[in-house]
Amino acid sequence: MFFLLQYTRVWQTNTMANKAFLLLAVPFTLGLAACVGTPGPVGNASVPEPARPVKLSAYLGKWYEYGRYEAPFQKGCEGVTADYSLREDEKIKVVNSCYQDSLDGKFRQSTGKAKLVDGSDGAKLKVSFFGPFYGDYWVLDRGEDYSWSIVGEPSGRYLWMLTREAQPNAELRALLEHRVRELGYDWGLVRLTQQAGS
Secondary structure, three states: OHHHHHHHHHHHHOOHHHHHHHHHHHHHHHHHHHHHOOOOOOOOOOOOOOOOOOOHHHHOEEEEEEEEEOOHHHOOEEEEEEEEEEOOOOOEEEEEEEEEOOOOOOEEEEEEEEEEOOOOOOOEEEEEEEOOEEEEEEEEEEOOOOOEEEEEOOOOOOEEEEEOOOOOOHHHHHHHHHHHHHOOOOHHHEEEOOOOOO
């Protein structure tokens, strides 16, 4: 949609470059929308700023998804993991993996990149899986020992709870639910993720 709005603003100049841009932008925008899908409902109308700074070196590594707001690009995903590592260009390599529809389902994996947002104390990143297009990734809160994190973004439509263990204990599960509610999210929209051993 961004492309269409931008095109409308400059159409009055009626140049050949604008016409060529429209011919390329419309199919690309529609294709991108088909890949990403329509986001779910708003689960938090007032997403707070991240609660504490994040030290990148401590945040890197493997995370298991405990639960999430269901997103079109993750529909039916189980056994979800995210691996973060530092690239040579100082951006972050992001590898998301899951099994489709069950832990025995087809293995899926996506590789992207992320960069820190200046002035965010490491708690805000921009993540891209689609070329030049970046989305928000806010570490809203985390454990002192980086054993868990709660990730969101400004629209309140996306939410992820990540842990270092595939099977968090009852105390951590209760903490995550309490903290998610405390941050203003609708727990009724949370979808818990199956992990091996569950």
